Structures are given as C-alpha cells and as structure tokens.
Amino acid sequence: MFNRLYVHVPFCIKKCRYCAFISTPPQIEELQEYPALLLRELQLRASAAGPIASIYFGGGTPSLLQPQQLAQILGEIAAQAVIQIDAEITLEANPGSVDRISLSGFHNAGINRISLGIQSFDDRFLECLGRIHTAEQSRQAFRDAREAGFNNVSIDLIHSLPGQSLLQWRSELLHAIKLAPEHLSIYGLTVEEGTPFAHSYPAGCHELPDDDLSADMFELADELLTAAGFEHYEIANYARPGYRSEHNSGYWKRDGYLGLGVAAHSFLRDGYGVRFGNPDNLEDYRRGVTTGQLERIGEQRLTQGDAMAEYMFLGLRLADGVNLPAFEREFGRSLESVYGSTAADLVKFGLLTQNESLLTLTRRGMLLSNQVFSKFLP
Numbered sequence: 001m002f003n004r005l006y007v008h009v010p011f012c013i014k015k016c017r018y019c020a021f022i023s024t025p026p027q028i029e030e031l032q033e034y035p036a037l038l039l040r041e042l043q044l045r046a047s048a049a050g051p052i053a054s055i056y057f058g059g060g061t062p063s064l065l066q067p068q069q070l071a072q073i074l075g076e077i078a079a080q081a082v083i084q085i086d087a088e089i090t091l092e093a094n095p096g097s098v099d100r101i102s103l104s105g106f107h108n109a110g111i112n113r114i115s116l117g118i119q120s121f122d123d124r125f126l127e128c129l130g131r132i133h134t135a136e137q138s139r140q141a142f143r144d145a146r147e148a149g150f151n152n153v154s155i156d157l158i159h160s161l162p163g164q165s166l167l168q169w170r171s172e173l174l175h176a177i178k179l180a181p182e183h184l185s186i187y188g189l190t191v192e193e194g195t196p197f198a199h200s201y202p203a204g205c206h207e208l209p210d211d212d213l214s215a216d217m218f219e220l221a222d223e224l225l226t227a228a229g230f231e232h233y234e235i236a237n238y239a240r241p242g243y244r245s246e247h248n249s250g251y252w253k254r255d256g257y258l259g260l261g262v263a264a265h266s267f268l269r270d271g272y273g274v275r276f277g278n279p280d281n282l283e284d285y286r287r288g289v290t291t292g293q294l295e296r297i298g299e300q301r302l303t304q305g306d307a308m309a310e311y312m313f314l315g316l317r318l319a320d321g322v323n324l325p326a327f328e329r330e331f332g333r334s335l336e337s338v339y340g341s342t343a344a345d346l347v348k349f350g351l352l353t354q355n356e357s358l359l360t361l362t363r364r365g366m367l368l369s370n371q372v373f374s375k376f377l378p
C-alpha cells in the first residue's frame with residue numbers, strides 16, 4: 001500500500017562535480033520515450049495505490065521534461081489512482097533548464113510546488129561545483145516561478161563548500177531570505193566516493209571547511225532563518241508556517257510511497273514495510289517495464305526491529321520528534337522496554353530532550369545526529 005508517488009527522471013545536461021545521484025546526459029529519443037516507460041510501470045504497480053497525497057518529480061533534472069509530458073503523466077496517474085484534491089505536486093527544477101514559458105507550462109500541467117536547485121548565490125562556487133547556471137539565472141528562475149503563479153517555492157542551498165567562510169555563508173543566507181521562498185533545504189557538502197570531488201578540486205576551489213566551521217554554518221542557518229520566520233522543522237529543512245514539505249514529511253513518518261523510474265526506490269506499507277529499488281540503468285529498466293517483469297532490486301522485508309529503528313531515526317529528524325505513546329501504539333511496546341536506558345542516556349549527554357510524550361533532538365543532537373541514530377539500530 002502506498003499513498004505517495006516519487007517519479008525519478010535520471011537525466012541531467014551535465015554532471016555536477018559533487019553529484020552521486022544516478023543521472024546521465026540524455027539523448028533526445030530517451031527524453032521522448034521516458035514518460036511512456038513511467039506510465040507502463042505505473043500500470044504494473046498501481047494496484048496497491050491508496051488516495052495519493054503527494055507526487056514528487058525528482059532527479060536528475062525533471063525540468064528537462066516538457067510541460068505536456070508532465071501533464072500526460074499526471075493525467076495517467078489520475079486515471080489509475082485517486083489524487084487527493086489538496087495533493088502537493090512538486091517538480092525539482094534546475095535554474096539552468098527553465099524559463100518563464102516552461103514554468104507557466106509546468107504550472108498549467110498541475111505542478112503546484114517548485115523546488116529550485118540554487119545551491120549558491122556566488123558564481124565562483126557554482127563554477128566550482130560544476131553547476132550549469134549562474135546566480136543571476138537562479139534569481140531569474142525564482143522570479144519566473146512567481147510570475148508563472150507558483151506560491152510555494154522551495155530553494156536548495158549547500159554550505160561547507162571548498163574555501164567557504166562563515167561570512168560568505170551569512171551572505172548566502174541573507175540572499176535567500178531576501179528572495180523570500182516558502183521553504184529551504186540546506187545541506188552541508190558531502191564528498192561521495194566516485195565523484196570528481198573525491199579525487200581533486202578544480203583550479204580555484206580550495207579545501208573543504210573543517211567540522212567545526214561546518215557546525216558553525218549549520219548553527220548560523222538555524223539562527224538567521226528562524227529569526228526570519230522560518231520553522232526549522234527537520235534537520236536540513238526550513239519552512240514558513242504551513243509550507244512544510246508534505247511529500248518529504250511522508251518519508252519521515254514512514255508513509256508508503258511508490259518510486260517510478262530508473263533507480264527509484266519504493267517503500268510499501270505491507271507488514272512492517274517492504275523496501276526495494278528499480279534497475280539503475282535505462283536499458284534494464286526499459287526491458288523490465290516493457291516485458292512486465294520489472295525486478296525489485298535489493299528487496300528488503302522489514303522486521304519489527306528494523307521498523308522500530310526506522311521509526312526512531314526518521315522521526316527524530318523532525319523537530320516534532322518521536323511521540324512516545326504513538327510508538328507504543330504502532331509496535332505494542334514502550335520505547336523503554338525496547339531500548340532500555342538508551343534515550344535517557346542520550347538525554348544525559350545533551351543530545352535529546354524528553355518530556356512525558358515527546359523525544360526530540362537538541363541542537364547539539366542535530367549536529368551529531370548520525371551518532372544518535374546509530375544507538376537505535378537493531
């Protein structure tokens with residue numbers, strides 16, 4: 001059973017230097033055929049659909065699809081499942097791949113939320129990251145989104161960039177606040193194996209900030225954005241009241257979702273939950289959907305222990321935290337009977353706070369979240 005849809009579009013005009021996602025530059029024919037493959041997959045898997053509360057087109061660069069292709073996909077989803085009237089329908093957009101006309105087309109196609117991959121307002125960093133757009137193109141894309149009718153726009157920013165200072169990061173945050181989006185996702189740069197950044201930085205890029213400076217950047221974002229009226233509702237996410245990401249909130253609350261497309265992942269609410277992925281290359285994916293034999297890669301049926309661990313480390317990401325009575329209702333056992341003194345010990349170390357019904361990360365706990373989460377693994 002699922003009530004959310006994720007649609008992965010595995011194409012980008014050019015690979016960014018830090019990117020570990022599955023994406024390749026597309027051939028024209030691949031972009032043309034891809035929606036039909038998605039729709040075929042939907043037909044294969046739609047039987048487990050409940051009323052759809054959110055749809056998220058991510059990538060890759062889903063804004064490389066034409067508005068009419070998105071309209072076709074959304075029309076087919078509506079034919080196969082019930083889409084709730086207030087469903088959040090997000091499109092990730094690269095500022096280098098949209099303009100006023102395409103954004104109007106996306107709005108008319110039924111997209112009601114845009115997530116712009118701005119990453120930085122400084123052209124030197126954009127160049128260093130290998131992004132295809134300038135800071136001015138990002139600002140223009142934001143203005144175009146507003147003119148196209150989008151009243152729910154999220155922007156992504158990255159901190160801890162090579163050579164970045166705290167002062168420069170402050171300037172990035174002030175630029176973002178001036179733009180006045182409804183939502184921001186803020187990540188520290190992580191260098192993943194297999195990316196160009198794992199081996200060397202191009203000329204003009206300097207060493208990465210150390211952990212202390214990264215922590216200061218995280219705290220500065222918290223300070224400036226909350227002062228500007230944003231809720232820091234998840235470790236990496238901020239929203240104006242009423243604009244939390246409905247789709248991503250579903251991930252953190254363990255709602256079921258179906259991932260369509262190359263390398264997309266799914267989580268179905270069946271027992272304690274089933275996770276699986278799609279083939280990570282177009283050829284295998286195409287073969288799977290056209291023959292009706294789409295393999296579930298790495299299928300994992302969760303045990304109660306797995307589900308409890310997920311409940312903890314996904315729930316703790318949220319400022320709302322883990323609701324203790326809800327945990328007990330879900331699993332028939334109290335948190336203490338499962339994890340003993342783990343939570344109390346983390347409270348003593350200043351990483352969690354606990355009241356009668358809620359367990360939440362402290363700000364220090366957010367900075368050391370992976371260490372906290374590891375205490376709840378089975």
Ligand code: SF4
Binds near residue numbers: 011012021059061094
């Ligand atoms: S646009 Fe996003 S998905 Fe595409 S290469 Fe850059 S970081 Fe990766």
